[in-house]
Amino acid sequence: MRAVVQRVKEASVTVEGKTVGSIAQGLLVFLGIGQDDKQSDIAYIRDKVVNLRIFNDDHGNMNLSAADLGAEILLVSQFTLYGDCRKGRRPSFNQSAPIVSAKEIYEASVTEFKASGLKIETGRFQAHMNIASINDGPVTIMLDSQKLF
Numbered sequence: 001m002r003a004v005v006q007r008v009k010e011a012s013v014t015v016e017g018k019t020v021g022s023i024a025q026g027l028l029v030f031l032g033i034g035q036d037d038k039q040s041d042i043a044y045i046r047d048k049v050v051n052l053r054i055f056n057d058d059h060g061n062m063n064l065s066a067a068d069l070g071a072e073i074l075l076v077s078q079f080t081l082y083g084d085c086r087k088g089r090r091p092s093f094n095q096s097a098p099i100v101s102a103k104e105i106y107e108a109s110v111t112e113f114k115a116s117g118l119k120i121e122t123g124r125f126q127a128h129m130n131i132a133s134i135n136d137g138p139v140t141i142m143l144d145s146q147k148l149f
Helices: 039-051 099-114
Strands: 002-015 018-023 026-032 062-064 072-077 120-122 130-144
Touching (some): 002 072, 018 072, 018 120, 026 039, 039 099, 072 099
Parallel strands (some): 026 072, 072 120
Antiparallel strands (some): 002 018, 002 026, 002 130
């Protein structure tokens, strides 16, 4: 499982002109589901995202997490995080999970994130989404449950 985590002042996702999720200060998380992802990958990513110390404390140092601040999280499915561009000019998505299992894992991820007690908003799985955000910093972190980076 892969995640791109952006610290934002606000973010929203719209589908067919309707806002389906929006947050104030918090984290915009793009979540990619890989072929072999399972519960342990979900738990790893959720724990990392919720507890990443990427918010500033009173001294301007990144010492606080979303959990510390009660920040909000907008979780958006993005299979293109598994795009492999090493060959040719068109990305290969062979490492992305098939739609049915990806949807199950994404929904389980949403449930796991909601168990954190933070406000969790989502996009819509397999929809064409428009994402609007005001990045704060900018601060962008990439995570991989296999610890490839």
